[in-house]
Amino acid sequence: MKEELLFVRHLHVEFQHGGQKEEAVRDVSFDVGCGEIVGVVGESGSGKSTVMRAVLDVLPQDADVSYEQLWIRGGKSSAAMVFQDPSAYLNPTIKVGRQLIETILLHPEPVTEKATQQQKKNSRKRAWEHAEKLLEMTGIRNPEEIMKRYPFELSGGQQQRIVLAIALACRPSLLIADEPTTALDVTVQRQILDRLKRIAEETHTSVLLVSHDLGVVAALAKRILVMKDGEIIETGTAEEIFHEAKEQYTRELVEAARKHGSRSQDKHRISETILFQAEHLSFQYTKFHFLKKKSTEAVQDVSFFLRKGESYGLVGESGSGKTTLARMMTGIIEPSAGQILYLKERWKSLQKGRSKAQCQKIQMVFQNCAQALDPKRTIGEALSEPLEIWGGGMQDVWKTEAAEMLFKVGLEPEILEKYPGELSGGQRQRIGIARALMLKPELLVLDEPVSALDVTVQEQILQLLERLQREQELTYFFISHDLNVVRRICDRIGVLYNGRLVESGDAEQLYREPWHPYTKELMLSTLTADPKKMRRRRNVPGLTSGGGTGSGEENGCPYANRCGYVMECCKKERPELYRFEDREVACFLYSEQHSGKRSKEYRMASQI
């Protein structure tokens, strides 16, 4: 019989809003065994986090908590929590080493009889040593140096590792991880999850893993709880949940997550006309620093083209320059080199006088749908704004057009009178799409349009995008950090790393057989909502790096110090883009020096 560590029976949580009561958690009962990894999945607003906070007793004052039984073996102090946003958790004014050591000193080792006065004096020094050990455990390669830094000097992945180390410093028997990797890149996410798993196994710590992402849960959890509207609707082992779920809702969730990774069968017409061309686009941010000019290259020498009616996907981690590229395409910023061609005609940026007629052709949908709509204007006003700017027709005409557009994106006309703050994330994103379509554009630049949304809502938005493409013959430039999403909707994919296009080609081919080592790392980091597949997956050579920033030598390949296939030449020169039919790849593995002189009939295949 397994030993129980956390035991919850009939937990209720109510929030009070100025006299009104709102039930957030209804009759939740579950338990966690010693050393067990339990996953909790559910959409946002399903009460996952509220349950975890109730367990740790850190809910705000206005919450009414009642339960029949709720205990943790060893008391509340034997549980620790890792939050979604590490930057909000760490104190920005204190070096991370000290933050970690404070925690260690607060949770001293169980004192043995041998502990003398002498040892107590050395507690700070020993805490420092212990801190280094903890950081190594969480996968930080140079703990001594990292501990002397401030949180803002670290990357998101490193910050999350520090938070994990702080949580471990409490010597918890239960670790609650609330969306621990949601804010991180796929590659980092995979590393952190692997670490979490190893730590749980080595230290025999139980983990309660909360996530909206079934892939994350599938990667770690042995047992899964599914939450909906404040209730646990289903409990079972990972295999049961993913393959033979009893509840309709669970099946829908799993289905949505699966579909996510599969290619859509949707057929849209792609014409041979080249609609849009980017030629050697570069962008530099220049900063003035004590009379010294310091410039960082966000995008370097990127070229690609879009056929009319096609969906082109751009993937890459945060900071790789995806959004900068999108901003150049829409003309918000002026490229520092290179040019943009639209139907063979050279276009200027908005600042340099892109004409109104040109503006109309390319529109954009933003990632952060909360920020993309003016909070002070109604949806009706937001949707009629493009028409107002263009000065066509009367106000009542705008209104009918706005209502028609709402219908097209699947919303009710009542929403016209509402403010963005009253809408859900999915609804806001539909409005964002509707606004972009008001001027009947030909090319839609979609900057991570679904990454802030729940899986089921993501699926709806993707379906909407596919339908709109079919109906209006739109061309999509689809930016995402999530390969699954891109693969689902795109015909061709480009992979951006450190501002450079490292590989591009047909979506299906690229997905099945990645050529560039970075693309392969991305593929392997992608989580699938299938525990069996996830378990079979081996570790990747490049993935062992402890969250290095990956910017290589000044002249070398930017990926060189993260790459598992690194060669001598990679550190000295930058590889150019080698072209094989419609596949392009920037890696020395495909150069003539490396693979030898080839005959004309030679068909290049993946070298990795």
Added chain:
Amino acid sequence: MKRKDRQKAESNFILKTGVILLAMLTLLAVLVPIFSGQSYAEQNPDLQNLGSSAAHLFGTDKFGRDLFVRVWYGTRISLFVGIGSMAICGAVGIVIGAAAGYAGGIIDLLLMRLGDLVDAVPSLLYVILITLTFGANAGSILLGICISGWVESARIVRAEVQRVKTLNFCEAARILGAGPIRILRTHVLPNAWGPVIVSLTFFIPKAIFTEAFLSFVGVGIEAPQASLGSLIQAARSQMRLYPSQMLYPILVLSLLLISLHLIGVGLEQKGGWNRR
């Protein structure tokens, strides 16, 4: 939510108290000099230094002038200077701040450095210089305050505009083809109002105090016109004999400043200036 609700009720209470107080003071300041039938300037040797009575609520001063009328007349000048300078500084500050914040680059640099230059000289000096050249009246005090007063509001507007203009909805409007003036008017300024309005509210008591101080020192409003500052100054010579002559203008001045501060704090706590 409980705490938030309490805070909201509290800020509403503060705001309401301030507004009611200010409204009362303003009404008195406007109506009393018109309807009292007594002049603020006419001297009457028979009525020197009287105490409070039904005919003279606040009594009379050493020249036999009715203090009730004089105090409210002074309040009127205070309000004129305070609200007038707020309006002018607000308007100038918003235009310059918005231009600097939105345009950025060299325009921003020039405008803001100009502001720094103007702001580097103490504003009292401007007021004194202007009262010396244009005569000591409410108008020149107002002008003097405004010379450097716009800088602070311009800085706040600039910072807010810089923040709002990078938000996605402003970029979206640009992509839709909207010009800078349209974006500023419909998107940036409505979302930047909150801090600007709060700072302008706090600007009024500052201006009122400057005027009262200058009049107290003797470089402000000239006799026989009355200002709260000059009333306090006049009463100082016989403070021991007739303390009430000093008490009334001080009381009214304090109430005026407190009411404006309450409004400012109430607005600030309410957070933003949301239409919803």
